[in-house]
Amino acid sequence: MIYKNTLDGISSDMLKGFFVDWPKPPNPQTHLLLLxxxxxxxxxxxxxxxxxxxxxxxxxxxxxxxxIPFLEVLPEYKNKGIGKELVDRMLKELDGIYMIDLCCDDDLIPYYDKFGMTQTNGMVFRNYKMQSGSLKI
Known part of the structure; x- marks a missing residue:
């Protein structure tokens, strides 16, 4: 496995299969833009x-x-330590930052507990008609 903190050489063709179970997932071009x-x-x-x-x-x-809005690993690569490695590397990248927040579903709280994160309250607004993203911004 290769880990990179740059998008050099990354194309939308390399970003297939993400956003599983999303009713309106972003297409690979929008995914590349969000990255x-x-x-x-x-x-x-x-x-x-x-x-x-x-x-x-x-x-x-x-x-x-x-x-941290997104952490995703393709289904066939889950439970191989890839997500843990990505979180560890991101927390190192953000080491000098005072507060690092993320929102997650209740079933993922134990996963993020392992990184020393603390459960807290949060508020979100979801504009589901824009779930697949916009290339206009």
Whole structure:
């Protein structure tokens, strides 16, 4: 497995199969754009197939706060330590930041507990008609 914190050499063709179970998933071109517009990104590439098999992103002001909106690993690559490695690497990238936040479903709380994260309350707004993304921004 190769881990990179750059998108050099990454094309939308390498981003297939993500956003499983989303009713309106972003297409690979929109996925690539969201990676490019993130403050930080780390990707996992299968060195045998040259396909991206996992990614994590962060949005940050670079001073005090960061938010991790996405951690995804393709279903066939889950439970191999790829997600853990992506989170560990992102937390190192954000080491100088005061607060690192993320939202997750209840069943994922034990997973993030292992990284020293603390459960808290949060509020979200979801505009589901825009779930597949927009290339206009």
């Amino acid at each position: 490019k517009k993130s403050s930080k990104v780390i990707i996992a590439i299968d060195d045998q197939t040259n396909q991206v098999v996992g990614f994590i992103t962060a949005i940050s002001d670079g001073v005090l706060s960061a938010y």
